[in-house]
Amino acid sequence: MDTRRLLRTGGVALATAALLLSGCSGSDDPDPGRSSGAAEPSSRLSDDRETRDATPLEALPEEIPANLEPYYEQKLTWKDCGVPGFQCSRLRVPLDYDAPDRSKDLRLAVTRKKASGPGERLGSLHVNPGGPGGSAVDYVQLAAGVGYPAPVRARYDIVGMDPRGVARSEPIECLSDKEMDAYTRTDVTPDDQGEIEKLTAAFERFAKGCKERAGELLGHVSTVEAARDMDVLRAVLGDDRLTYVGASYGTYLGATYAGLFPSRVGRFVLDGAMDPSLSSEQLNRDQTAGFDTAFTAFAEDCVGRDDCPLGSKSPKEAERRLGDFLERLDTRPLKTGEPRELTESLATVGVLNAMYTEYYWPKLRSALTSAMKDGDGAELLSLADDYYERDADGSYGNIMYANASVNCLDLPAPFDGPAEAKRAVAEFRKHSPVFGRNFAWSALNCTYWQQEPTGEPHRIEAKGAAPILVVGTTRDPATPYKWAEGLAGQLSSATLLTYDGDGHTAYVRGSDCVDSAVNGYLIRGTVPKDGTTCS
Template identity: 40%
Template sequence: MSPSRIRTALAAAALLPALLVACGGGSKDGNLLAQKLDWKDCPAPSQAQGGGNPPSPLPGGGTWQCATMEAPLDWSNPKGDTIGIALIRARANGDPGKRIGSLIFNFGGPGGSGVTSLPAFAGDYAKLRTRYDLVSFDPRGVGRSDPVKCKSDAQLDEYFQQDATPDDSAERAQLVNRTKQFNAACEKNSRRTLPHVRTTDAARDMDLMRQVLGDSKLHYFGISYGTELGGVYAHLFPKNVGRAVFDGVVDPTKNPEQSALGQAKGFQLALDNFADDCTSKVEECPIGDTAQNVKDRIAKLLKDLDKKPIPGSFPRQLTQTDATNGIAQSLYSKDFWEYLTAGLEEAYDGDGRILMLLSDSMNGRNQNGEYSNIVPANIAINCADDKPRYTVDDIKQKVPEFRAASPLFGDFLAWGMLSCTNWAVPGAADHPDVSAPGSAPILVVGNTGDPATPYEGARRMVDALGKGVGVELTYKGQGHGAYDSKDKCIQSAVNSYLLDGKVPTAGTVCS
């Protein structure tokens, strides 16, 4: 962006609060900044949020509360239509005199429902609740916040079983055609929402949220894509940043191709670690004699499934795509490795149910055959954010590099770059701008074994935030993110910063 455009954008950002005061978006007094949230007991999650039961009572008593915040649908036209942003909170349970404010969470995706994720993981953040109201939300286009809708559940079953790693021109043409059909369905069913789900829109929603919640600063915990959202927020509103933590850090300097290649390397590293772990134990590894044998057998399984799927969750068959997706899901956490081992054992015997359940989890499908909208929302947000559009010829040229980075995941991630083909909304930029001069310190936590957001991204986020802003903390471990690993060193450092404002020494390493 040129200097003149930057100045124009910053001037517009400065004017937004004043414009909001004057706009009548549906709140009772026509002032979105003055709106009062109507907190009530939370209902059962909607299908777009993943379905299920209302959140369980909080430990020690108390209930989760939900509300809807109104925000401008189009932040460039704050006097226009509004969009409802679904919120959830757990009130602080410590000494009221020591309450700091609200701690807002985004758990990633993009496309994940914070309204359902926060109760699921709240036990991990119980200590933080002593001084904060724990708050999360469904970003626009997600869950109950005007969810992006594309295809029906039955159509999604078919869509997710397509061959995602085409081997010839006919399979490539079929993949392109199905991608175009999916994207056309998104445009048909969500035309109102698609232009307004960029990360910059969600960041502006968070600043409105901060003010409506009564906080002078935004205290924030971002995980995975939530680190990108937090970085964009810090860029737009550096003076409003309070205590913030980024965990499982997205590399903000990479374009979609570079990010996909980085993920190929990251998932390959996680697979290598999984294979080493299985074969290094005292008991016999049931899926291979050596680490290389484990990986060779997985590669053969995927090659065989490309030719002939095996029974999965009736009536669906486990395809090569399902199996690859399920393996990737199991590498997000070391806690899932036992399920990957069991799933591979069964698949070698012709039973694909466990790997299919893992794949369904990644795609947001429950056992009733209903899908959340995590995948449509993920595609919509990424395609609205990312300017590049890749062709079949582009990807054919890149496949060898991806395959060298990961024999198992390279093709899968390379061909995934077709997802924005014929998308209805142009992408905003090659990569996000997270430079945040003047911001308070932001704790940036990188995990050396992270498959989804490789460790190198943490250092690049620190550099991109700018001098004196990013503070790097390293976890030598496995899985996506670090705080939820239960590592005492990591949790102590993060808790000390969020609760007491103690910034750890830059470069601290926990192992």
């Protein structure tokens, strides 16, 4: 139901998808990773008022405080994880960095696959797939550790750590599986006061469940704290600087690390970037427009095919037909072959899930055909379950719980109450006639959070950091391209690499141009010319 800032890559599907040949523009040099040394300062600094007014993130002192030295000096015990080629361990970190208490320490799950050679080992490459709430351990073991380009895996230990509150690292839980089933069916496009009250009651139950089950941890899962955990892991692994690939929300985590520890930044790749200077309301509006752009790209592809269930005339016709279909589901859910019906909210999430990668477009055409022509909602329900990480046995992963917990702690809620959300619907619908109402009302979730936010919008400049490569995709639904421009404009040492294409994130998704640029940076330390565009 809640799609707010759930920024994630497609996991294994993206890592194992067939490679598509792509080209570069913006340079006569066939090797996009040709520049060396520090990148020239970016000229893209946004003139947006929110960005100008946002407070810069201040770096932490370089010297490690005495009360944190035991964490930085710990030794990890590595064990076989049961996945061939991978080792696992646990990192001890303080619940509260401002008041460390060993009795309250957290133990975070870490995995690695050691460099395979040939070639000199370059250190550890830390990977985060996004979310917030995505499991870096799963991503490394199932995707990056086997799907990253062989030259990168040859030279680096590929490392993933589940952030605090996520998956294997003290996971936050909020609802039972049955309660979560009910939550995902909640109507997120209320038509009257009664439906508004049901929606707000669902948000309240969710927030109360998180507070009751997570307790003190709920106040300590911020991105700043997760970034500090990464610095502890960097030191424990013996690296002077952190080398990092962050996708989606992982770019926000990585940029935060760079802002806090600029002198410890190694080779940083931030793919599918977020703009930390924006308010929660602006992020939601931008993401609404991003998914509308992605749907238009899907619709343009669909209407030219014989099997398109949304018509054959134009993307506007496809938009209208999808909107009419979702509206019908509001009062007449579809059967799915199991007790759960396909509601409007679940169908919308299924469609949005397919926007993350064009590899899902054929699946979405099939799912919409089954639903719209045959009255069978099973395939769309399956797409929604995939988004929510609901297994066939009815159990849920914790991604939705961690996602809300981090988001609601990092930024103040966009709306004070239902009246503000209702007023915002018209503006959101300008950005997306189909998805606008859903996004506007979904943004109300943090309004009922039972933990005060600790963060606020801020600029990240990371002055003194080594070159940072920011990657943006022009039709990215979840992290609109303008966010990549915004982040690259703030970071003092950023280079922007553009992928003119569809889907969420760009590295290891089929573009030889993007992969060559990123690989060249990670292996040789060279950065592509600022403004290079791949297609």
